[in-house]
Amino acid sequence: MTHFAFHLLLVLAVAALAAAGLRVAAAAGARGVELGIGATVVVAAAAGISALALGLAGLGGSAAALSAAAALTYLAARRLPPAPPLPRPDGLLTGVALGVGAVWMAWLVRYPGLAIDPLTYHLPESVMWVQQGTPGSVEAITYEFPQGNYPVTNELLVAWLTGIGRSLSPSLFWTPALGILLAACAFRLPGTRRWLALAAVLFVPVAATQFLGPHTDLPALAWLAAAAALAPLPLALLAGALAVGTKTTVAPLVVLVIALKWRRSVPWRPVAAAALAGLVVGGTWYLRNWIDHGSPLWPFVATPWGDPLPRFLDAFDVSFLDRPSETLEGRTGLYVDLLGGGLVLLAGALVAAATDRRRAVLAAAGGTLLAALAWANAPFTGVPDDPAFDLSLTTTRYLLPAVAAAAVAIALARPRIAVVLLAAAALLSLQRALALPFPGVPRLLLLLAGAAAGAVALPFARRVPWPAYALLAALALTVAADGLGRRHGGIGRLASSGVISWMTTQPSFVDGDDPVSFAPQMLGVLAGDHLEHDIELIPPDEPCPATLARPGWIVIGTFPLPERRAPFNAARCFAGREPVYRDASFTVYARQLR
16 A cells, blocks of 8 residues: 555544544534544544454454444444534634644644654654554553653654555654643633633643644643543543543542542443443553552652662653742743743632632632642652752643643633733743744744634635545645654754764665664654664663664664663674764664664
């Protein structure tokens, strides 16, 4: 099959699950915009469960098997009554938002500046699952961090998309797609304040950078928002499971949302079915850690009867509450740069609660406080004694659930207070987001052009039949896939940019399919634009004869402060041998290329 054919197959598989999801969501009682949100939750759950089930037979990376499972899901759902039609997007501000989103996605295609986490562990995990056919298995991705034991629902869903599309481009569109879901979940907020709240949250710099690759914070927030927006409890419960399975940072608010929705007269059979599905797609990781390590939250929380925490993580395990003054000292400006208008929202939630005592406002403000305390007590949010182990600034993204809850509290409050606070937060967020280093977010003129184009084009776009959109989506995925690794490396924003740029321009790499082995961490884009290169982490204690016998490309990191990292053999094994590439951060050897 051609690359376009695989991408078209992916679009059709998504369409099949969407048709099934609409029927299931309608049967659960969803209507209007809520119907689309509920269907998206069902689609994600069905995709994740099918990937896990097929992975048991080693078929979790097969495009044929995954798409066949989607087709069978659709056929099974046809036993349910047809769903009512979805409301068509309408209104000037809807067109503006869609236009801005389209420009932003085009910017990501042109400048796919994957950040460190997507590049080194989110994407490699999904790719390895596809190449090995075993989604859900525990994989070694780096030496120091046991990321295979993290909640990995997001990586599972990216693996489903990547397995059918057979390229890296679906991972590029995944987070923006969930940004659209997050926007749809704001339909319960009043009028103009809905759009101001969305702008204030999505342009918060630590949220805006989430679009640079398959991060997990924004997807977890989108599933949390879906749980809050959905009235039918089974759908809300399933959305909550997707959220918690993606990231633990949203767990306190998921519990709060479900508790507020719970009623004594709940329909127990749909709720039980949703709970079981949620346990599979969102709870598998916690159950596995409980069985394997004695704690569902391992490697972050250990129990007296379970395995101790990994030694290397101890140096990072400092929370903001442990050292608040030391964490903020001399760095308040950096927190303003990273959170922008999010700080206005957090303070504004307190103002909203003080001036409007209605239950919904107080609940949202209470959720803000709960999520903020959860962030302050989370590992890595405080500054440690050794600055080499300081992750406190990067973990400001753990505050996004609190920021979103604050935006809801303000949007539900008295109109005059809400509009002023949300507008101020949105402007500050946008100003700080535009100041992010390239590629960051699109330039202001591009965003304005997209807004204008979206407002004009929406009435015409509504008349286009869905098969045309299916072909357009497949074409966009194909265009985005070709040369993605080369474009990423050419941006030059990471220490790995040099080696990626060099390898993705080598004819023997571009035209070949030799495997790539890594030490001490992986670079996901070197799997190739269409996953033609199998990727693997060299075991840290692998004997030199085995390492030297590895065929293909060997990529070894030569990072500063090596004495503070876990020791490994690979670099020693190649001592005295001539590399094909070397820079300050990476060395590459080519072995028995085909």
